[in-house]
Structure formats: structure tokens, C-alpha cells
Amino acid sequence: MTFNKTNTIKTQALIIGSGLAGSTAALILADKGLEVTLITSEKELLSGNSPLAQGGIVYKAAKENPKELEGDILNAGHNLNNHWAVRHLARKGPEIVDKILIDRLKIPFAKIKSDNAANAWDLAREGGHHSPCILHCADYTGLAIMQGVTKAVASHPNIKVLTQHTAIDLLTIHHHSQSKTYRYQVINKCCGAHVFDENNSTVQTILADVTILASGGAGQIFLHTTNNPSVIGSAFAMASRALVRMTNLEYVQFHPTAFFDHAPSRFLITEAMRGEGARLINAKGERFMKKYDQREELAPRDIVSQAIVNELLTSGSPCVFLDTKTLKTDPKERFPTIYEHCLKSGIDIRKEPIPVVPAAHYFCGGILTNLWGETSLNNLYSIGECSCTGLHGANRLASTSLLEALVWGYQAAEHINKNITSLRLSNRLLESISDWKYIGNEKNDDPALIAQDWTTIRSTTWNYVGIIRSHARLRRAFEELRDLSTHVHDFYKLTTINKSLIDLFHGCQSAYVLTQAAMRNPKKLGCHNMID
Structure with a gap:
């Protein structure tokens, strides 16, 4: 009706x-x-x-x-x-x-x-x-x-x-x-x-x-x-x-193995590859998961992600690698999507390891x-x-x-x-429910301004509310997102409504509530990896 x-x-x-x-x-x-x-x-x-x-x-x-x-x-x-x-x-x-x-x-x-x-x-x-x-x-x-x-x-x-x-x-x-x-x-x-x-x-x-x-x-x-x-x-x-x-x-889960490149969204390298026998190695070609968990590559995601970050911080390398030569099955047949994606990037996974890094995955x-x-x-x-x-x-x-x-x-x-x-x-x-009230009428939705605000949100969450957290990092995130939230809220009220503005408003607010939740919990557990 x-x-x-x-x-x-x-x-x-x-x-x-x-x-x-x-x-x-x-x-x-x-x-x-x-x-x-x-x-x-x-x-x-x-x-x-x-x-x-x-x-x-x-x-x-x-x-x-x-x-x-x-x-x-x-x-x-x-x-x-x-x-x-x-x-x-x-x-x-x-x-x-x-x-x-x-x-x-x-x-x-x-x-x-x-x-x-x-x-x-x-x-x-x-x-x-x-x-x-x-x-x-x-x-x-x-x-x-x-x-x-x-x-x-x-x-x-x-x-x-x-x-x-x-x-x-x-x-x-x-x-x-x-x-x-x-x-x-x-x-x-x-x-x-x-x-x-x-x-x-x-x-x-x-x-x-x-x-x-x-x-x-x-x-x-x-x-x-x-x-x-x-x-x-x-x-x-x-x-x-x-x-x-x-x-x-x-508790934000970071997937351990995303393809290492500069795309806006990281291409996922499924955990099933490790289930089929693929092994994680560092830049020197050494397996390292045994140092962190007896289940090695088949440990839960939080443990594997944190282990990779530790390896990267220790070595200074930009990524680790997933060695697929130990797979029990033909990667082209069992993992055709991954095979084709890597091949387009110049990597034949039947012969070369896949460069991988952790990336934000699921809440x-x-x-x-x-x-x-x-x-x-x-x-x-x-x-x-x-x-x-x-x-x-x-x-x-x-x-x-x-x-x-x-x-x-x-x-x-x-x-x-x-x-x-x-x-x-x-x-x-x-x-009795009211219709939307159009308040903003300014045409100031400059794409450069919105892009810069998104850069601030994403950099802040990644650096301060990411895989490794501390009280000092969370306080910095809270302060920066609080200020940005006030700015975006005013911007939202004054500007003519559109899709990019709605997304920015939602993204800023969700980052802010995530940071506040992390600040309220001082206990290191699972995906909430507090180092102090």
C-alpha cells in the first residue's frame, strides 16, 4: 500500500x-x-x-x-x-x-x-x-x-x-x-x-x-x-x-592472507589453501608459524594475523609469502579464481609464492x-x-x-x-511519522574534501585501532575521530543530501563507536590485541 x-x-x-x-x-x-x-x-x-x-x-x-x-x-x-x-x-x-x-x-x-x-x-x-x-x-x-x-x-x-x-x-x-x-x-x-x-x-x-x-x-x-x-x-x-x-x-577480525598490492580492496587468499597444505614463509623463505602456535598455518585467524605482523615488524619486510608448491591439489583446478588473479598480476602460483598481508575482514x-x-x-x-x-x-x-x-x-x-x-x-x-526534512542546501560536496576525510578515517583506524592496539593509540584515535565527527556532522547538515555524503557520515560514526568500544575494554583477548 x-x-x-x-x-x-x-x-x-x-x-x-x-x-x-x-x-x-x-x-x-x-x-x-x-x-x-x-x-x-x-x-x-x-x-x-x-x-x-x-x-x-x-x-x-x-x-x-x-x-x-x-x-x-x-x-x-x-x-x-x-x-x-x-x-x-x-x-x-x-x-x-x-x-x-x-x-x-x-x-x-x-x-x-x-x-x-x-x-x-x-x-x-x-x-x-x-x-x-x-x-x-x-x-x-x-x-x-x-x-x-x-x-x-x-x-x-x-x-x-x-x-x-x-x-x-x-x-x-x-x-x-x-x-x-x-x-x-x-x-x-x-x-x-x-x-x-x-x-x-x-x-x-x-x-x-x-x-x-x-x-x-x-x-x-x-x-x-x-x-x-x-x-x-x-x-x-x-x-x-x-x-x-x-x-x-x-573485536575486528583481520584476515591473515590478503594479496599484497595497491588495490582499494585487498583480494582475499582463502584459508582453504592452508587447509590444503600451503605454508607461510617469510622473506628469507623460512616457515615461522611454529614459533607462535603448535597448529602452525591452521591456527585461528587472530593468531596467524598477529604472527605475520610480528614477522613484518621484526624483519622490516612489506609482506610475507604463501608457498603453494606444497598444495595437495592442482591450484589451477582447486583455486581457479585465485590462480587467475595472481596470474594477471604476474605470479604463477604453481611456481612462485603469493605475497600476502593481513587486512580487515569481518566484525x-x-x-x-x-x-x-x-x-x-x-x-x-x-x-x-x-x-x-x-x-x-x-x-x-x-x-x-x-x-x-x-x-x-x-x-x-x-x-x-x-x-x-x-x-x-x-x-x-x-x-504520524514525519517525512525527511531537507535542511542542507549548499552545493559544497567537493570530492576532494570527502576523499580527504575518508583518508583520515582509514589511516586513523588502521594505525591506532588495527591489529596491534595500545591505550595511547586508542586515545589518539578517539581525539582525531571526535574532532572529525563534529566537522562531518556540521558538513552533513549544511550540504545537499547525496550518496557520498551519507556514506561518509556513516563511516565516520561507525569508526567512532568502534574506537569507543575498544577504549572501554582494557583486556587483551582474541582480535582485541592490546599490547599494554
């Missing part, structure tokens, strides 16, 4: 983000007949971080033992995990993979090429896992999954997809209702979002009974990252302004939710990387990211379907 107000749309469910979590939720909600509006800031659905995932998705070992996976997740997360979330993923995950990815979408996961093991899955092993338990499609698993998921989303009659739509702010009755009847209510509720339509440069008011944040993490606030350019922490920024509770934001914390994806703000759910059920604790276990997105996309949708009657908001309440 469309309201009479200009640029106002009413939908039953608004999903912000079209990755695996958001798209899964959209499918499950739409299957039950709900009217779903799915928005993405990108030009197409097949974008974001989900298609970039190479290694695979955790499934189950040949000798199924959920407790082993639980133990691996807890060990990787330094036991800061929510045990209920860990148990839920380990036990329900394989069932949901079967139901959605294998039975419904027919994702072509690799199988063992053997007459003795016909139709058996070719399960991979990665760092931190005791057993091979990871389904994969060569080294483009995320892309293969998302091709199947986006095809189903695009063809579903109950899902309306809006591309090049960037969420600006969450709508709440305490902040946006023009009726005193609702503003004086003790319980606050989310009612949708203000959204910038890049196609015609207008701001839409999308009103919804239920809003789901699924816009991913904030890797692009760091100087070096594996993340898609659109991943700038918009969910964290919007949630903080709406006073939604967040937790564990200081372990985010918007606090329960096991159904509910947040501290009524009618708002959060799923995927922007959420925190406590699953990861202080560090993510390899290849749990796609499974987390799938499981909680499914779980949140199931919960909403069961409770949609009680979640419905009255038309009277929704009609």
Missing part, C-alpha cells in the same frame, strides 16, 4: 541489505505471503561481501559430531562466546543448509571424484577446525551461493527489490512521530527507514511493520580490507543514533540480538555480520560467516512469520 504522502511507501517487512542474510530472510518471509521490500545501495543484487566469500560454508564432518564444531568455535572465540548461539549454529546449521541451499536452490557444491565415494561431498578443512567439514564450490563459494539466492529473490512475486537505495536513518516513534500520543510511550518502536533513492536523488520514507538490518560490517573504514566498497558500517551508525544496544564491536561483534535476531528496539531485527548473537566471541572461526548469515536470516524470518500479528503497527501510528 502506498500512502498519500510524497515519497512515502508502506510495506510489511523492510530489509536493508541484500547479502545472504537479508536475501534468505526475504525468501522465507515472502514464502508465507508477507509483502517484502528489499533495498540495496548497489546497482544490482549480486554485490556486497557475500559473493566475495571464497573458502566455503561450514556444514558437518563426515562423522557428524556437532560438539566438535561447538568446541572449535569456542576455542577460536577464546570462550567469550554465547554458548547457546554456538550450540544453535552447530546443531541447526546443517539442517538449514540442506533445506535452503542443497534441496531448494541446488547449489553445486563440490563432490569427491571417486567411484568409491559417489555423491559424497568434498569437505575442506580450514584453520581452527579439527575435521574437514566445509562445503565449497572451488574457491568461489559465496558467488555460487548468491547466484542461486538472488535468482530466487528476483523471481519471487512477494519481494520488491529497490537497487541504488541507501538507508539514511532508522525511523522510531520517539524521534520521528509527530503525535504526542506515541512520543510519550515508554516502549520505543522502529517503523522503517529514511532511504536515499540515488536514481532520482530524493529521500523516500519507507514505513514498515518490521525492519531488518542486514547491511554487513564496516571493513571499509580501514585502510586495508577485503570488503566490498559499500561496506562502511551503516548499520552500526544508524543503530547508535537510534540508541540500539551494541556489543563486542572492538565479531555488532548489534546485540537474541537467537531470533530481535534487538533492543522493538520491531527491529538485525542479522548477519552487523549483528551480534555472541556466536563468535573474540574471534571468528573460518567459514562460519556464510553459515551465520544463512541460519539467522532463516531464524529471524521464521520468528517474524509466527509473530507478525503482534508486530503490526497501526496506520494511525505510521501516518
Whole structure:
């Protein structure tokens, strides 16, 4: 139903983000007949971080033992995990993979090429896992999954997809209702979002009974990252302004092996290569992981990343190397995407090692939710990387990211379907929500100014809130980001609204809340590597 107000749309469910979590939720909600509006800031659905995932998705070992996976997740997360979330993923995950990815979408996961093991899955092993338990499609698993998921989303009659739509702010009755009847209510509720339509440069008011944040993490606030350019922490920024509770934001995982070059986003070199026998060596050609952990290359990501940084600081070298000559399989066949990328850069990985460095990868914390994806703000759910059920604790276990997105996309949708009657908001309440107020009218969005602000954000977070942290570094980051935040806020209010300005505002605020979270935690643990 469309309201009479200009640029106002009413939908039953608004999903912000079209990755695996958001798209899964959209499918499950739409299957039950709900009217779903799915928005993405990108030009197409097949974008974001989900298609970039190479290694695979955790499934189950040949000798199924959920407790082993639980133990691996807890060990990787330094036991800061929510045990209920860990148990839920380990036990329900394989069932949901079967139901959605294998039975419904027919994702072509690799199988063992053997007459003795016909139709058996070719399960991979990665760092931190005791057993091979990871389904994969060569080294483009995320892309293969998302091709199947986006095809189903695009063809579903109950899902309306809006591309090049960037969420600006969450709508709440305490902040946006023009009726005193609702503003004086003790319980606050989310009612949708203000959204910038890049196609015609207008701001839409999308009103919804239920809003789901699924816009991913904030890797692009760091100087070096594996993340898609659109991943700038918009969910964290919007949630903080709406006073939604967040937790564990200081635990940012840095992937140990990103291709060493000068691209804006670092190309990921999947952990599965180390699972298949590749070895890390320093500039002298020496293996070094044994000095840091008995599991060597198969230690969890935080340990490997910190070991590499220590090697770089000790030697003064710009990178370390991943020696693939020890691979158990042909790299051209098993890792075709990586093989082609390296070959274009002049490196034949069958003969030469790959230069690698750590890069910001995924957040372990985010918007606090329960096991159904509910947040501290009524009618708002959060799923995927922007959420925190406590699953990861202080560090993510390899290849749990796609499974987390799938499981909680499914779980949140199931919960909403069961409770949609009680979640419905009255038309009277929704009609009281104010449209976007255009305040800024100055045409001062100079690209040079915005680029310089982004340089400040990324350099500050990388140098002071990165892999190695100290109290002095965090204080410096806080002071610099506090000043920049004030400047950007004023700039935002005065300037005509546009996509680049919204992204800058979100990126600055997400960097600021991350720094504050890190300052509040003096304890060295996992990804939060405090040296003092």
C-alpha cells in the first residue's frame, strides 16, 4: 500500500541489505505471503561481501559430531562466546543448509571424484577446525551461493527489490512521530527507514511493520580490507543514533592472507589453501608459524594475523609469502579464481609464492540480538555480520560467516512469520511519522574534501585501532575521530543530501563507536590485541 504522502511507501517487512542474510530472510518471509521490500545501495543484487566469500560454508564432518564444531568455535572465540548461539549454529546449521541451499536452490557444491565415494561431498578443512567439514564450490563459494539466492529473490512475486537505495536513518516513534500520543510511550518502536533513492536523488520514507538490518560490517573504514566498497558500517551508525544496544564491536577480525598490492580492496587468499597444505614463509623463505602456535598455518585467524605482523615488524619486510608448491591439489583446478588473479598480476602460483598481508575482514561483534535476531528496539531485527548473537566471541572461526548469515536470516524470518500479528503497527501510528526534512542546501560536496576525510578515517583506524592496539593509540584515535565527527556532522547538515555524503557520515560514526568500544575494554583477548 502506498500512502498519500510524497515519497512515502508502506510495506510489511523492510530489509536493508541484500547479502545472504537479508536475501534468505526475504525468501522465507515472502514464502508465507508477507509483502517484502528489499533495498540495496548497489546497482544490482549480486554485490556486497557475500559473493566475495571464497573458502566455503561450514556444514558437518563426515562423522557428524556437532560438539566438535561447538568446541572449535569456542576455542577460536577464546570462550567469550554465547554458548547457546554456538550450540544453535552447530546443531541447526546443517539442517538449514540442506533445506535452503542443497534441496531448494541446488547449489553445486563440490563432490569427491571417486567411484568409491559417489555423491559424497568434498569437505575442506580450514584453520581452527579439527575435521574437514566445509562445503565449497572451488574457491568461489559465496558467488555460487548468491547466484542461486538472488535468482530466487528476483523471481519471487512477494519481494520488491529497490537497487541504488541507501538507508539514511532508522525511523522510531520517539524521534520521528509527530503525535504526542506515541512520543510519550515508554516502549520505543522502529517503523522503517529514511532511504536515499540515488536514481532520482530524493529521500523516500519507507514505513514498515518490521525492519531488518542486514547491511554487513564496516571493513571499509580501514585502510586495508577485503570488503566490498559499500561496506562502511551503516548499520552500526544508524543503530547508535537510534540508541540500539551494541556489543563486542572492538573485536575486528583481520584476515591473515590478503594479496599484497595497491588495490582499494585487498583480494582475499582463502584459508582453504592452508587447509590444503600451503605454508607461510617469510622473506628469507623460512616457515615461522611454529614459533607462535603448535597448529602452525591452521591456527585461528587472530593468531596467524598477529604472527605475520610480528614477522613484518621484526624483519622490516612489506609482506610475507604463501608457498603453494606444497598444495595437495592442482591450484589451477582447486583455486581457479585465485590462480587467475595472481596470474594477471604476474605470479604463477604453481611456481612462485603469493605475497600476502593481513587486512580487515569481518566484525565479531555488532548489534546485540537474541537467537531470533530481535534487538533492543522493538520491531527491529538485525542479522548477519552487523549483528551480534555472541556466536563468535573474540574471534571468528573460518567459514562460519556464510553459515551465520544463512541460519539467522532463516531464524529471524521464521520468528517474524509466527509473530507478525503482534508486530503490526497501526496506520494511525505510521501516518504520524514525519517525512525527511531537507535542511542542507549548499552545493559544497567537493570530492576532494570527502576523499580527504575518508583518508583520515582509514589511516586513523588502521594505525591506532588495527591489529596491534595500545591505550595511547586508542586515545589518539578517539581525539582525531571526535574532532572529525563534529566537522562531518556540521558538513552533513549544511550540504545537499547525496550518496557520498551519507556514506561518509556513516563511516565516520561507525569508526567512532568502534574506537569507543575498544577504549572501554582494557583486556587483551582474541582480535582485541592490546599490547599494554
